[in-house]
Amino acid sequence: MTPGPQRPSTVAALAAQHGRPEAYAYLDEDTKRNVRRAILKALAIPGWQVPFASREMPVARGWGSGGLQVTLSLVGPNDVVKVIDQGDDHSSNAVGMRKLISESAGCAETTSTTAATIIQSRHRIPELDLRADQLLVLQVPHPEPLRRVVPADVAALVHHAERDYTPAWLDLYDAEARIGGPRTAADHPVLVDGARLMSPSPIPRYDVLRLNRRPHPILLGAGRRARLTALPPYIDVAPLAFEDSPLDPEHAGAPCWRCGSTQTYRVLAERRWCCSDIDACRVRLEATTP
Amino acid sequence: MTTNAVADYNDRAPLVPPEPVVSVRRLAHRFGSGCDRCIDLTGEAAGTNRCCACGSVVAVYDASFDIGPHEVLGVVGESGSGKTTLLRCLHLDLTPDSGSISVGGQAINRSTVVMVHQNALAAGLYPRLAAESNVAERLLGGGARHFGEIHSRAAELLNELGLQPERHTDALMTFSGGMQQRVQLARALVDPPQVLLLDEPTTGLDPSVQADLLDVMQRVTEALGSASVVVSHDLAAVRVLASRIVVLHHGRIVEEGIAEQVLEDPQHPYTQLLVSSRLT
Amino acid sequence: MTGSAVAEIAVAGLSKRFDAHPVVLDDVALSARGGGLTLIVGAPGSGKSTFVRCLTGVYRPDAGGVTYRLGGRGAVDVTTADARTVAWLRAHHIASFDGLLAAAPRLPAAVVAARVARCSRPSAVAALGRFHISSLAPVPIGRLRGTDRLTVALAAALLAERPFVVLDEPDRYADPDSVTRWVRRLTDDGAAVVATGSLDSALESIATATGELRRGKIEWRRP
Numbered sequence: 001m002t003p004g005p006q007r008p009s010t011v012a013a014l015a016a017q018h019g020r021p022e023a024y025a026y027l028d029e030d031t032k033r034n035v036r037r038a039i040l041k042a043l044a045i046p047g048w049q050v051p052f053a054s055r056e057m058p059v060a061r062g063w064g065s066g067g068l069q070v071t072l073s074l075v076g077p078n079d080v081v082k083v084i085d086q087g088d089d090h091s092s093n094a095v096g097m098r099k100l101i102s103e104s105a106g107c108a109e110t111t112s113t114t115a116a117t118i119i120q121s122r123h124r125i126p127e128l129d130l131r132a133d134q135l136l137v138l139q140v141p142h143p144e145p146l147r148r149v150v151p152a153d154v155a156a157l158v159h160h161a162e163r164d165y166t167p168a169w170l171d172l173y174d175a176e177a178r179i180g181g182p183r184t185a186a187d188h189p190v191l192v193d194g195a196r197l198m199s200p201s202p203i204p205r206y207d208v209l210r211l212n213r214r215p216h217p218i219l220l221g222a223g224r225r226a227r228l229t230a231l232p233p234y235i236d237v238a239p240l241a242f243e244d245s246p247l248d249p250e251h252a253g254a255p256c257w258r259c260g261s262t263q264t265y266r267v268l269a270e271r272r273w274c275c276s277d278i279d280a281c282r283v284r285l286e287a288t289t290p
Numbered sequence: 291m292t293t294n295a296v297a298d299y300n301d302r303a304p305l306v307p308p309e310p311v312v313s314v315r316r317l318a319h320r321f322g323s324g325c326d327r328c329i330d331l332t333g334e335a336a337g338t339n340r341c342c343a344c345g346s347v348v349a350v351y352d353a354s355f356d357i358g359p360h361e362v363l364g365v366v367g368e369s370g371s372g373k374t375t376l377l378r379c380l381h382l383d384l385t386p387d388s389g390s391i392s393v394g395g396q397a398i399n400r401s402t403v404v405m406v407h408q409n410a411l412a413a414g415l416y417p418r419l420a421a422e423s424n425v426a427e428r429l430l431g432g433g434a435r436h437f438g439e440i441h442s443r444a445a446e447l448l449n450e451l452g453l454q455p456e457r458h459t460d461a462l463m464t465f466s467g468g469m470q471q472r473v474q475l476a477r478a479l480v481d482p483p484q485v486l487l488l489d490e491p492t493t494g495l496d497p498s499v500q501a502d503l504l505d506v507m508q509r510v511t512e513a514l515g516s517a518s519v520v521v522s523h524d525l526a527a528v529r530v531l532a533s534r535i536v537v538l539h540h541g542r543i544v545e546e547g548i549a550e551q552v553l554e555d556p557q558h559p560y561t562q563l564l565v566s567s568r569l570t
Numbered sequence: 571m572t573g574s575a576v577a578e579i580a581v582a583g584l585s586k587r588f589d590a591h592p593v594v595l596d597d598v599a600l601s602a603r604g605g606g607l608t609l610i611v612g613a614p615g616s617g618k619s620t621f622v623r624c625l626t627g628v629y630r631p632d633a634g635g636v637t638y639r640l641g642g643r644g645a646v647d648v649t650t651a652d653a654r655t656v657a658w659l660r661a662h663h664i665a666s667f668d669g670l671l672a673a674a675p676r677l678p679a680a681v682v683a684a685r686v687a688r689c690s691r692p693s694a695v696a697a698l699g700r701f702h703i704s705s706l707a708p709v710p711i712g713r714l715r716g717t718d719r720l721t722v723a724l725a726a727a728l729l730a731e732r733p734f735v736v737l738d739e740p741d742r743y744a745d746p747d748s749v750t751r752w753v754r755r756l757t758d759d760g761a762a763v764v765a766t767g768s769l770d771s772a773l774e775s776i777a778t779a780t781g782e783l784r785r786g787k788i789e790w791r792r793p
Contacts, residue, residue, distance in 0.1 A: 169430040170416070174423040176437055178459050242437035305643045307658035356654055501712065505674040512685075529672045533657040547653045548627055548660065550670055555629040 010103065025072045025105040031055050035073035035228070039219060042230035047192030048160070049143050054226035059097065064122055065223030067139035068097055071120045074135065075105040082109070082116035086267075087124045087276035094122075113279050123186070125207040127264055127280040132215040132233060138201045140222040143229060145189035145199040165197045168240055176245060188247065189240045197240065198229055206249040206265040211237040259284040310356035311517035312380075312398075312485055317353040317389035319375055322346025334539045334560065339370060349375035351541045353389070357485075357517035364532030364549060365521045366564065371538040373521045377489055380519065381405045393484050393517075404483040404516075408490040410462065410470035417463035421473050422448060424462055428480040447476040451506060468499035475510050486516040492527045504530050525568055529553055537561045576641050577604035577733035577762040579625065584634035585786075586617075586624055594620045595631070596786030604733060604762040606778030607753055611767050616783045618766035619669060622738040624649075625764060626666040627656040638663065638734055662688075664734045667727035671719055675712025679703075679722045682711045686723070687730035697729040698722065700752065701744040717743060728752050737765040746772035 008014040015022035023029065031053070038052035057065035075081060083098040085091040089111040097120065102109040110116050113128040122139040130136060146156045149167035159165065168189055175183040182188060186202040190211060200208055201220055211218070211231070218231040231237060239247040252266035254273040259281045266273045275281035320328060328341040332348040339347045350372040357363050367373050378384040380391060382400050391398045407413030415424050425444040434440050448458055451472040462470060471491055478486055491507060492500040504527060511518050511531065522528050528535060528549065535552040537545040537560065545558040556562045584598040594617040602608035612618045623629040625636050627648040638659060639645035648656050660666065665687070673682040684694035695707045701721055711719060720743045727737060728749075735756055741749045754776050757763055766783075767773050774780055781788040 164431075166427065166431045169435075170419065170423060170427050173426050173430060173437065173440065174416075174419045177420055177422055177426075177441065242440075243435050245437045303658075303662040305640055305646060305659075305663065307654050310654070358654065358658075361654075361657070501675045505676045508674050508677075508685075526672075530674050533661065534653050547630075548657045549672070550626075550628040551630060551653075551656075554623070554670065557630055 023104075025075050026100065027055065027069065027072045031069070032073040035069055038228045039070065039073070039230060042219070042228045043217065043232045045196075046231055046235050047190075047196030047198040047229060049198075049227040049229055051226055052228055054223045057223065058100065059093070061224040062141050063093060064097060064120075064139040066221030066225075066228070067120050067122070067137050067223070068101075068221070069223060070137045070219050070221040070228065071101055071118055072105070075101060075107055075118060077106050079105070079117045080108045080110050080115055081105075082111060082113060082119045082279075083121070084119070084124065084126070084277075084279075085122045087126075087265075087280075088278055111279055114283075123202050123204075124265070124276060125203055125210060127275075127277040128283060130214065130216050134216050136214075136216060136218045138203070138218060138220045140199065140201040140220045140227075140229075141224065142187070143199050143220070143222040143225050143227045145197045160196070163195060165191075165240075168197055172240060172242070176242065181245075182241075182247070190237050191240055192231065193236050194238070200237075204250055204265055205239070205247055208239050209247060209249055213237070256281060259288065307358050310358045311394060312357040313390075313392045314356070314380075315354050315390045315392075317376070317379060317386050317391065318348075318351045319379060319384065319386040320346050320348050332540065333542050334544055337540065339372070339541050348541050350379070350386070350538075353538075353543055355536055355543070355546065357519065359517060360512065360515050361534070362511050362518040362520055362532045364528035364535040365519060365538060366523070366525060366528055366535055367538030368523075368564075370540075372541040373538055374489075375541075376538070377405070377487055377519070377521055380485065380487055398485070402484040403487065404478045404485070405487040405489060406471065406474040406478060406491055408493060410467075410474050415462060415470075415474065415477075418461050420459040421453060421462050421465065421469075422458040424473055425476045425480060428477050432481060443480070444476075447479050448473070450479070451476050451510075452502075466499070468495050468503055471495075471503055472506060475506060478514065479510060482514040483516050486511065486514060486518040488518065488520045488522075488531075490522050490524075491520065492524055493522065500524075500527065507531060525553060525565065537564065576639075577760065578602065578637075578639040579608075579734055579736075579762050579764055580635075580637045580639060581625065582635050582637075584621075584624055584631050584636065586620055586629060586631045593786045595624065597634070598783075598786070598788055599634075600764070600779075600781070600788065602762045602764045602779075604760045605757055607757050607763045607765060607773065607776055609765050609767055609771065609773050609777035609780045610783050610788060611769050611771055611774070611780065612783035613769060617786065618783060619738050621783060622666070622668045622736055622764075622766055625736050626664060626668050627660060628668060628670065640733060663732050664736060665727045665730040665732040666735075667720075667724045667737045667740060669720065669738055671711075671723040673711050676710050678708045679711050679714060679719075680707035683722055683726035683729065686726040689729060689731075693729060694726070697725040700748055701725055702748075724749075728756065731759075733761050735761050735763040735765075737763070739766055739768065739771075741767060741772055749773070750776055 008017055034053050038050045042050045057068055059065050081101050083094045085094040098109050113126045118135045120137040144156055149171045150156045186204050187199055188205055188208050189197050190200050192198050213234050215233050217233055220229045241247045252273050255262045256266055256275045257272045258274055264275045267276045324346045325344040327343045328346055328348055331341045332339050365373050379386045381403055393402050411417045422444040425447055426440050429440045492503055520528055520531050532549050535549050536543050539560045545561045553565055556565050579602040581600045584595050586595040587593045624631045631649055635647045635649050637645050637647045680691055680694040684691045695704055698704045698707050724740055724743050750772050765773055781790040
């Protein structure tokens with residue numbers, strides 16, 4: 001084999017030079033097939049944890065390998081990919097994953113929510129409303145919603161199979177009785193279609209309340225635990241809550257110092273409150289600034 | 291009584307007891323692979339539960355009895371007599387090798403049986419959760435989803451059983467043994483079961499606590515109207531709670547009678563031994 | 571007696587002995603009908619308590635039968651009936667006072683009496699009053715002296731409205747006049763009452779039949 005006239009700039013090009021087929025978008029076709037099948041099954045049983053053969057990824061386990069596998073299985077050359085980490089496009093993990101996806105898939109990347117076709121996110125749901133043609137992929141560290149109250153996996157599976165979520169209700173009751181509200185700061189369990197209990201990933205309560213009946217699919221990938229869950233469009237999603245004690249969103253101490261909003265989900269950064277979703281904040285600011 | 295009250299008495303209770311709630315017929319269970327000589331080599335005649343040919347333990351054999359509503363049956367016998375195995379069969383923790391247990395004419399199922407365990411913490415209650423949460427669990431399991439209603443019902447039951455309101459939210463493991471028993475009883479009161487099982491309810495508790503608990507348990511068994519079984523080493527407690535007693539010895543029922551008769555005029559040598567061993 | 575319901579306690583061939591003791595009851599028989607008191611007197615140690623306890627199912631006789639018959643509703647022989655039936659009879663149809671009382675020690679005396687008799691607490695308090703111990707009504711039964719506890723048990727037995735009443739030396743544990751008056755009321759109401767007493771028991775004045783238990787046998791003084 002003779003090397004080409006210039007150094008190849010991608011793995012695919014290098015492999016092609018040596019006459020070997022290279023996987024498109026990093027993952028081999030078998031893995032992608034496996035993941036897609038799992039996604040279809042998960043969409044057919046909303047909220048049910050579907051096992052899949054999770055591969056080694058160039059991110060540490062627990063840092064988004066599941067979400068990444070979902071995105072890489074679905075991305076095409078015409079997609080526009082956005083990756084955020086707690087609302088921030090520029091964290092090192094978000095940047096690293098965005099680069100990996102766009103380079104191995106040969107597709108465009110963006111930080112604009114409205115321009116993206118696939119949005120992969122950790123710990124937030126974008127605050128700009130997503131359209132039906134957009135796809136949201138969430139990174140999930142712990143997919144089992146019963147993990148705090150039912151320690152064994154098999155026991156938890158039995159609870160899901162029998163739709164007996166008494167341990168989750170009991171946990172909620174105990175928190176309500178002793179501290180006046182749920183203990184979950186993030187990853188408050190939700191009931192999908194009134195039937196299946198699901199972990200929505202560690203999104204804040206503010207976002208849990210925004211999951212209901214969205215026009216686009218939401219896919220949740222847990223790489224370390226090797227499970228996928230999915231929410232098809234317009235599915236009912238409600239937080240686990242007593243009839244007389246609805247879930248409250250988090251309250252911030254002050255309006256966002258950048259855009260002035262009092263309605264968004266805000267976090268404390270360097271002792272100032274500001275919107276966590278940076279792109280949404282920018283859009284709001286541009287809309288109000290002449 | 292008015293004149294000729296005996297004539298009026300015709301409207302009262304029937305002469306013989308009504309149909310039982312719980313019917314146990316020829317219950318038998320063996321631990322181990324067993325052999326065809328097990329039955330002959332064990333039992334009170336052989337003086338052991340363990341088959342000397344194969345080493346299996348015939349924990350219970352040929353146990354039959356009935357319990358009606360509002361009735362409390364006492365089960366006494368030494369450790370190894372089969373009391374615990376019998377209870378586990380009634381509580382569906384164990385499927386007996388043979389025999390039947392029917393409740394209300396149908397095969398027994400988990401939703402109709404409640405057990406009050408000797409040790410509340412060891413037995414499926416939640417030691418780190420609040421006392422009222424442990425009671426609420428039964429309400430939640432039944433589908434209740436209104437926090438205010440569940441909370442007031444749990445509080446009401448705990449109050450009835452003597453737990454102070456300010457302690458309702460304390461973790462169960464911070465309560466004394468007697469108080470934990472009361473929480474278990476409160477759970478039973480949530481939804482009166484058809485069958486109530488009490489496993490050594492007063493064993494290991496201080497005497498004054500036992501006395502209080504006996505009072506509470508008598509009230510509860512009466513209020514529930516369930517068919518109840520009390521298993522205990524403590525003959526005095528069984529005497530207070532039970533109207534009838536069966537005596538288990540090496541897996542067999544060796545005597546059955548009204549409580550006063552078994553304790554005052556035991557017929558079987560083993561019962562006589564048991565009764566005479568009481569401290570007076 | 572009017573009405574078709576006639577209560578009768580029929581004892582036949584009753585025998586009982588305890589290990590290494592001479593025979594306490596030897597082929598004893600009696601028939602106690604509703605509306606009357608059958609009194610069995612005897613010297614101390616003659617077997618009166620044993621006799622009562624054989625009647626109430628507490629003791630298992632070595633031979634013989636004790637049949638409770640209630641009008642057209644049937645009959646039950648407690649010596650052969652299964653334990654459940656005996657327990658049911660004792661709980662619903664037989665009022666017995668046989669020197670044994672088991673109750674949770676913290677319960678007030680009136681509550682214990684009300685439970686045994688299956689009646690209301692105020693009735694129980696009134697019953698205790700007839701024996702001049704209404705002051706003991708709220709006292710936990712475990713704190714009463716032995717004799718007072720038995721008085722409470724006696725009041726509970728007399729209070730229960732049942733067709734069969736079996737009493738072991740009732741006038742020993744409460745004022746004889748009160749006991750006699752009360753037993754008289756019960757027999758007037760049609761109950762079949764069997765009682766034991768000392769040789770000079772005051773109950774003899776209202777008894778329909780009196781017999782003396784001596785050396786295991788009953789010698790009838792009156793029919």
